[in-house]
Amino acid sequence: MGRVWCEQYPELNDYFERASKVLSLDLRQLCFEGPQETLTLTQNAQPALLTVGVICAEVARKRGLTAEMLAGHSLGEYTALVAGGVLEFETAVELVRQRAALMAAAAPGAMAAIVGMKDEQVIGVVKASGEEGVLVAANFNAPGQVVISGEIPAVEAARQLAKSHGAKMTVLLPVSGAFHSPLMAPAAEKMEELITAAPFADAAIPIYQNTTAQPATKASDLRVALIAQMTGAVRWNEIITNMINGGATQFYELGPGSVLGGLCRRIDKSVTCETADSWANA
Secondary structure, eight states, rough: OOHHHHHHHGHHHHHHHHHHHHHSSSSHHHHHOOHHHTTTTHHHHHHHHHHHHHHHHHHHTTTTOOOOOOOOOOHHHHHHHHHHSSSSHHHHHHHHHHHHHHHHTTOOOOEEESSSSSSSHHHHHHHHTGGOEEEEEEEEETTTTEEEOOOOHHHHHHHHHHHTTTSSSEEESSSSSSTSSGHHHHHHHHHHHHHSSSOOOSSSOEEETTTTTEOOOOOOHHHHHHHHTTTTTOHHHHHHHHHTTOOOOOEEOOOSSHHHHHHHHHHOOOOOEEGGGGGGTT
């Protein structure tokens, strides 16, 4: 993960070196060579995704691209803040390191994607399954795709109820906790202290926030939004819609993979989304 960019632009290896110093871990070796089961551990995956995302943003700049607005899905909000000049890279790596550790240590929980139901139908299923435990709609990703999050019995009850109410499928996500739910409250309290103490600058361009789906540039607003996303829902469908209403016609997914590009096309087929991966052999 990230190897192709560091081979094309050797100077970008500096980001791995800087992250490794913060983490006391050879992040480049882990990303390039694995093992995958170690890389995918929350405490490793989150700093790795941040680092590769920032590297992809630098690749975009080297390719002559200039962003007019930014957004990041969940962890990606940290990448957007670095790309927008709000957070220094090392500050973001340290915050993400702490975030990952706190999330990994949080109470057990689960997340599941509900596919083929309207948002309000999923919300109804969540309410009906609430007797089984804490449960919320956590990610509004695209029309017909909502992720629920909460205590394991409640998530399982909601999956069964969703299937009986016409969901095309439900997919249990490979995560260790109930992210973007009230079960993250203890982690959110600690992250609030860390985020409040961290230096934030105003953004150079509008950054659309996870929990409000609205653009912001003031450091104070972006700080509050970053705290809120620990327990709040990611309103990705609204974010992309609002960016389009704000004039966006071309999107670039700056990170490994193409999940967000796929969501973008589901949200509005009139816009295009290039992935950084598609540049690898260009």
